[in-house]
Amino acid sequence: MADATEALLTPTPDDDGAPFWDYAARGELRIQACADPGCGELRFPPRPCCPHCQSFDSEWKRMSGHGRIWSYVVPHPPLLPAYAAQAPYNAIIVELAEAPRIRLVGNLVTSADARLDSVDPDRIRIGAKVQAVFTEIDGVTLPRWVLERP
Known part of the structure; x- marks a missing residue:
């Protein structure tokens, strides 16, 4: 009988979310944040543009x-x-x-x-x-x- 974890659902990382999974592999929980100095809003799921100020600058903040x-x-x-x-x-x-x-x-x-x-x-x-x-x-x-x- 196969191991029960073999068929569990796992994510398929995309370009925007790949850093989340890379940090998770290091045991870190990080969330994407707007890197615009006047904004800094956290966002999840990750996406290329800040929904608050429309900046395309982002960083990953450790939680x-x-x-x-x-x-x-x-x-x-x-x-x-x-x-x-x-x-x-x-x-x-x-x-x-x-x-x-x-x-x-x-x-x-x-x-x-x-x-x-x-x-x-x-x-x-x-x-x-x-x-x-x-x-x-x-x-x-x-x-x-x-x-x-x-």
Whole structure:
């Protein structure tokens, strides 16, 4: 039987988003920001032009990796075979601590390399504080999330 992670969905980086994935491979959570001195707005998903000032200058700012669960879902039933093998799993939306308008999608797990079903769905709460961790799947390093310890 093949490893269940073989058929998990992974991103296909484009030119605008490639730096996000390059930084993730280094264990860094970075978000694209406008490099215009009068703007500096963060933006996600990455794109060539700032939606606030229309500047084409950008940079990648390092985030703390701290956030809170803004929303979540536990799919019933799982739609793909590789995910069915790890049910019940979750998909969460995380609001970044230093950039509340920036929200990232991922999974809540007990550790970076844990299975997607490692967190009991009954433990997931809107507003729970989380921290980014990183794991490699099929050559792409993905951010995942763990609950912060009180």
